[in-house]
Amino acid sequence: MRDTxxxxxxxxxxxxxxxESLVSMVFFGFLLLVILNIALGIGRExxxxxxxxxxxxxxxxxxxxGLGRVFSQEKENRxxxxxxxxxxxxEQIYTAKTAVNFIFMVIAEAVIIPIFFVFYGDRFARHxxxxxxxxxFVNLGFSTVGTLFSAITAGTRRNEVLLPLLLxxxxxxxxxxxxxxxxxxxxxxxxxxxxxxxxIIVAFGFIFSGVGYLLFEYIIKEG
Amino acid sequence: MDTDFxxxxxxxxxxxxxxxxxxxxxxxxxxxxxxxxxxxxxxxHLSMAxxxxxxxxxxxxxxxxxxVKKDIKWDVYGSSSVEIGVVFISLTLFxxxxxxxxxxxxxxxxxxxxxxxxxxxxxxxxxxILRTSVDQEGKRAAYCAVLAIVGFxxxxxxxxxxxxxxxxxxxxxxxxxxxxxxxMLLTLAITMxxxxxxxxxxxxxxxxxxxxxxxxxxxxxxxxxxx
Numbered sequence: 001m002r003d004t005x006x007x008x009x010x011x012x013x014x015x016x017x018x019x020e021s022l023v024s025m026v027f028f029g030f031l032l033l034v035i036l037n038i039a040l041g042i043g044r045e046x047x048x049x050x051x052x053x054x055x056x057x058x059x060x061x062x063x064x065x066g067l068g069r070v071f072s073q074e075k076e077n078r079x080x081x082x083x084x085x086x087x088x089x090x091e092q093i094y095t096a097k098t099a100v101n102f103i104f105m106v107i108a109e110a111v112i113i114p115i116f117f118v119f120y121g122d123r124f125a126r127h128x129x130x131x132x133x134x135x136x137f138v139n140l141g142f143s144t145v146g147t148l149f150s151a152i153t154a155g156t157r158r159n160e161v162l163l164p165l166l167l168x169x170x171x172x173x174x175x176x177x178x179x180x181x182x183x184x185x186x187x188x189x190x191x192x193x194x195x196x197x198x199x200i201i202v203a204f205g206f207i208f209s210g211v212g213y214l215l216f217e218y219i220i221k222e223g
Numbered sequence: 224m225d226t227d228f229x230x231x232x233x234x235x236x237x238x239x240x241x242x243x244x245x246x247x248x249x250x251x252x253x254x255x256x257x258x259x260x261x262x263x264x265x266x267x268h269l270s271m272a273x274x275x276x277x278x279x280x281x282x283x284x285x286x287x288x289x290x291v292k293k294d295i296k297w298d299v300y301g302s303s304s305v306e307i308g309v310v311f312i313s314l315t316l317f318x319x320x321x322x323x324x325x326x327x328x329x330x331x332x333x334x335x336x337x338x339x340x341x342x343x344x345x346x347x348x349x350x351x352i353l354r355t356s357v358d359q360e361g362k363r364a365a366y367c368a369v370l371a372i373v374g375f376x377x378x379x380x381x382x383x384x385x386x387x388x389x390x391x392x393x394x395x396x397x398x399x400x401x402x403x404x405x406x407m408l409l410t411l412a413i414t415m416x417x418x419x420x421x422x423x424x425x426x427x428x429x430x431x432x433x434x435x436x437x438x439x440x441x442x443x444x445x446x447x448x449x450x
Contacts, residue, residue: 148373152366156356165352166370169345170377173384180387200383211376215369218290222362 003088007096011070012103021066022107029062029112033119048186051124052179055116059109059135060142060175066104067146068163070097071154084220094147094216098209101143101150109135124186131185134198138178140205145170148212151219177201230431233424240417244410252410264322266411270418272315272340278308278422279347283375286368295437298364301371302354303429307422309347316340335385342381346374 015021036054040046046054074080083093113135117125146167153163177197184194248266255262285301288294319337320330331337350370357363403411 145373148369152353152369155362155366156353157358158356162353162356166349169342169349170373172342172345173377173381176387177384197384197387200380204380207376207380208373211373215290215372218365219369222359222365 004092004096007093008099011100021069021104025062025066025104025108026111028065029058029108030115032058032061033116037119046120049179049183051120052182052186055182056175056178058112062108063105063142064164067101067150068160070101071150072159075154090217090220091213093220094213098143098147101147102139105139105143127185131182134181134185137201137205138174141174141201141208142171144205144208144212148216151216155222174201174204230427237420237424240420244414244417247410247413252407253404258326261322261325264318266414268315268318268322269411270415271311273415274418274422275308275311275315278304278311279375282371286371289364289368295360295364298367299430299433302367303426303433305347305350305371306429307425309351312340312344316344335382338385339382350374
């Protein structure tokens with residue numbers, strides 16, 4: 001546990017010194033919100049589900065930028081070898097990296113979501129607590145699968161180009177559910193009607209936490 | 224020479240099964256009352272869908288076995304299985320689209336089965352892309368094994384989440400009954416046997432080629448080492 005926290009601290013510290021990932025994540029998310037607004041026609045009143053779709057496309061695409069960095073920066077100067085040589089279990093590395101990705105996503109979302117409200121109307125902000133719950137569970141699912149896949153792509157020739165190609169097919173159900181549930185929250189539909197979708201999001205997060213935790217060792221040892 | 228004989232025997236069996244499948248589909252099975260001749264695509268469609276699904280399940284098992292045993296043969300089996308599965312799932316999607324146009328009056332609909340098949344197609348094509356992006360054998364095998372496992376674990380979640388959209392896909396096989404005439408069922412059974420045997424034949428050929436390639440590379444390396 002202490003080792004896990006140490007790796008998280010190390011990663012957050014390097015990020016806050018250089019601010020590479022977070023700046024590009026937030027910037028790209030912001031940019032996507034603008035581009036999608038133009039694509040749908042500026043000044044149109046959007047219904048909840050379309051607005052939810054825009055929000056999630058922006059979040060997911062910006063999150064992929066941060067995801068690719070987490071392992072490729074370890075590859076530079078062969079830091080990952082040092083990490084593997086140190087007396088840390090690979091499961092702990094996985095937990096730490098997943099947590100770091102999770103935290104990056106939360107920080108980026110803390111900027112992107114308010115910008116979203118500014119552009120698309122603050123009527124969507126009425127159910128903010130529920131939105132935060134949804135966002136946190138989607139983040140869990142995204143960062144568990146994403147961390148596993150970014151470890152894979154960091155070991156390939158094509159590196160960060162490959163990451164979205166592998167990741168998006170697997171998380172398509174997660175994105176579909178996130179849009180559905182967020183749309184329901186925006187439309188003020190009663191909780192009972194979309195709770196079963198929310199449970200699948202939660203299940204996705206926990207299933208892939210387990211899968212990632214078990215499989216990560218086989219990937220990182222191949223590095 | 225023994226394996227060669229067995230491959231030939233299997234080829235003959237596949238040929239015979241396909242001939243009988245074609246015969247039963249077009250001459251034995253009755254033409255469906257509402258859909259007419261278009262319904263006949265169903266036998267091929269369902270058989271290919273099942274074989275594709277079987278391929279991905281086998282790749283999943285091979286993935287686990289590779290990670291546990293670290294024997295490269297499981298990687299050969301798994302990747303061959305995925306390659307054949309991708310061909311079959313593509314054909315399933317294609318034949319489904321052909322059928323849907325006259326019957327549903329639309330090429331595509333976001334039904335759970337269609338969506339699941341499409342996302343499966345994406346997952347396993349990305350598996351093939353991953354294979355071309357890694358050079359070292361052991362690394363490629365481990366990465367692909369992990370993707371085969373993750374992809375298969377994703378299938379039930381994809382199916383459940385695709386229920387978001389309403390369904391118009393016919394449900395022929397339920398857990399307690401099968402909703403078609405006995406003669407159609409027999410036709411389906413023969414077609415399915417034909418596709419399973421074709422799968423087996425392709426799998427044999429594919430794995431034989433891959434294993435021979437590995438053997439040649441091994442011998443080449445040894446000759447260079449012996450100089």
